[in-house]
Amino acid sequence: MKTASPRDAFPAPEHDHVACRDATLNRAREAFDARGLKLTDLRAQVFGEIAASHHAIGAYDIIDRLARQGTRIAPISVYRAIDVLLAAGVVHRLESRNAFFACHASHSADRQHVILACATCGIVAEVAASAIFDAIDTAARSARFEPQTRMVEVSGLCAHCRQTVASAP
Amino acid sequence: MKTASPRDAFPAPEHDHVACRDATLNRAREAFDARGLKLTDLRAQVFGEIAASHHAIGAYDIIDRLARQGTRIAPISVYRAIDVLLAAGVVHRLESRNAFFACHASHSADRQHVILACATCGIVAEVAASAIFDAIDTAARSARFEPQTRMVEVSGLCAHCRQTVASAP
DNA sequence: TAATTTGTGTGATAGTGTAACGATCGTTAC
DNA sequence: GTAACGATCGTTACACTATCACACAAATTA
Numbered sequence: 001m002k003t004a005s006p007r008d009a010f011p012a013p014e015h016d017h018v019a020c021r022d023a024t025l026n027r028a029r030e031a032f033d034a035r036g037l038k039l040t041d042l043r044a045q046v047f048g049e050i051a052a053s054h055h056a057i058g059a060y061d062i063i064d065r066l067a068r069q070g071t072r073i074a075p076i077s078v079y080r081a082i083d084v085l086l087a088a089g090v091v092h093r094l095e096s097r098n099a100f101f102a103c104h105a106s107h108s109a110d111r112q113h114v115i116l117a118c119a120t121c122g123i124v125a126e127v128a129a130s131a132i133f134d135a136i137d138t139a140a141r142s143a144r145f146e147p148q149t150r151m152v153e154v155s156g157l158c159a160h161c162r163q164t165v166a167s168a169p
Numbered sequence: 170m171k172t173a174s175p176r177d178a179f180p181a182p183e184h185d186h187v188a189c190r191d192a193t194l195n196r197a198r199e200a201f202d203a204r205g206l207k208l209t210d211l212r213a214q215v216f217g218e219i220a221a222s223h224h225a226i227g228a229y230d231i232i233d234r235l236a237r238q239g240t241r242i243a244p245i246s247v248y249r250a251i252d253v254l255l256a257a258g259v260v261h262r263l264e265s266r267n268a269f270f271a272c273h274a275s276h277s278a279d280r281q282h283v284i285l286a287c288a289t290c291g292i293v294a295e296v297a298a299s300a301i302f303d304a305i306d307t308a309a310r311s312a313r314f315e316p317q318t319r320m321v322e323v324s325g326l327c328a329h330c331r332q333t334v335a336s337a338p
Numbered sequence: 339t340a341a342t343t344t345g346t347g348t349g350a351t352a353g354t355g356t357a358a359c360g361a362t363c364g365t366t367a368c
Numbered sequence: 369g370t371a372a373c374g375a376t377c378g379t380t381a382c383a384c385t386a387t388c389a390c391a392c393a394a395a396t397t398a
Contacts, residue, residue, distance in 0.1 A: 002201060005295075008314070009314070010312060010314070016334035017208065017314070027325045036347085038271070038344085038395095039343070040346090042345080042346075044346095047270050058385075059384090059386080060383090062359085068225060073346090074346090074348070074349085075345075075385080075386070075387085076346090076347085076348090076386085076387070076388085077345095079320070079386065079387075080345080089254075094264050095265045096264045096320060098354090098386095099385085108210045111342080114305060114308050114309065116309055116312060116316075118314070125312060125314070127308050127312050129304070129305075131246040131304065132304045132308060135284060135301045135304060136196060136298075136301060136321060136323060136374070139282065139296050139298040139301060140285055140296070140323050141327065142296065142305070143178035143179060143285060143294060143328075144327070144328035144331075145178070145179070145285045145287070145326070145327055146325045146331055147324075147325040148224070148288060148323075148325040148326070149325070150321070150324075151264075151320070151321070151322045151323070152305060152319070152320070153264070153320050154309050154314070154317075154318070154319050154320075155316075155317050155318045156315045156316040156318070157314070157315040158314055158316040159240060159313035159314065162313075162315055167216070207375085209377090210375075213357090227352065227353075228353095228354070228355080229352095229354070240393085242378085243356085243378070243379070243380085244354080244356085245356070245378085245379090246378075246379090247355095248355065249376085251383090267353085267354060296366070324343090329366080
C-alpha cells in the first residue's frame with residue numbers, strides 16, 4: 001500500500017475529492033471496527049461533513065450543513081458524535097481554532113503528527129515527525145515534567161497559497 | 170541577572186509569590202516601555218489577575234475576580250486588554266484551554282517555548298527549546314509549507330504532582 | 339424476558355469571543 | 369486656542385463553543 005510522502009500532506013487543489021472522501025470514509029469504518037465502536041448513521045453523517053473538505057470545521061457549521069440537508073440535530077448530539085470520532089482517531093481537533101478536521105491519510109492513530117494549518121485557504125494537513133515529539137518529551141522531562149499529551153500546531157502558508165501570494169500584484 | 174534553569178521552569182510550591190509577582194509586573198512595565206505601549210490602569214489590573222498565579226486563567230475568571238474587587242468590566246474590555254498584553258509578550262495564550270497565563274520568566278519574547286501545563290494542579294510553565302522549533306520548521310517545509318506561528322503545548326504531570334500521586338494510597 | 343448498557347432527543351444553560359457605536363482624553367497641526 | 373486625529377474605554381447586543389440534566393428507545397447481555 002502506498003504511503004503518502006510529506007510532499008503529499010496537502011492535497012493538490014484539483015485532486016479527486018469524491019474518491020478521497022470515500023477512501024477516508026472507508027478507513028473510518030475500519031477504524032471503528034478495529035476498536036469495537038459503532039459507526040451509527042448520525043456519526044457517519046457528522047463524519048461526512050467533517051471529511052467533506054480538508055478544512056477544519058466548527059461544530060455549529062456541521063449543524064448548519066446537516067440542517068440544510070434536512071437533518072436538524074442539537075449541539076450536544078454533534079459533540080457526542082465528535083467525541084466518538086475523536087476516540088476512533090478518524091478526526092482530530094484543531095485546538096487553535098476550536099474546530100475539527102478529518103484524518104485524510106491512513107497513518108497509525110498514535111497521534112504523533114505535526115498539524116499544519118494554512119492561514120490563507122484554511123486547509124489542514126498532518127506530517128509525521130516522531131523525532132519532534134521525542135525532543136518535546138526530553139525538553140519536558142528536563143523540567144521534571146512527565147508529558148502525557150502533546151500538541152503541535154503550525155500556522156503558515158501552504159504551497160498553493162504561497163504561489164498565489166507570490167504572483168499577486 | 171540569574172537565568173532560570175529548565176529545572177526551575179515550575180515554581181517551587183512554597184516560593185515567595187508576592188516577590189515573584191512583583192518582579193513579573195516590573196518586567197511587564199519594561200516590556201511595555203520597550204515597545205512603546207502604554208500599561209494603563211485597566212491593563213495593569215488585568216495583568217495583575219493573570220500574574221496572580223502560575224495557572225492559566227480564563228477571560229471570564231478575570232472579570233469575576235476584578236468584580237469582587239469592585240471593578241466591573243465588560244468582556245470586550247478584558248479581551249482588549251489581553252490583546253495588548255499578548256502583543257507585549259507578557260502573557261501567552263494556552264490554546265488547549267482557551268486561557269491565558271503570565272510569562273513569569275524574563276525570556277526573550279520570540280515565543281519559541283514549549284508550554285507545559287500540569288493536568289493536576291493546572292500550573293503552566295515554559296521551557297526554551299529552539300531546536301524543537303527548528304525541527305518543526307523543517308518538517309513543515311518538507312510538506313512545502315511555510316511556517317509562520319508555531320505552538321507546542323504539553324499536558325502532563327509536574328514534579329510536585331507526580332510525587333503527590335506516587336505517595337497516594 | 340428482564341436487566342443493563344448504549345445511543346439519541348429535548349430544553350436549558352454555561353463559557354468564550356466580537357461587532358457596532360459612542361464618549362473621553364491627550365496630542366499634534368494650523 | 370481650536371480643530372482634527374488617534375487611542376482608550378464604556379455600553380449594548382450578539383455569535384460561537386460546549387455541557388448538564390433528564391427522558392426514552394434501541395441494542396446487548398444475562
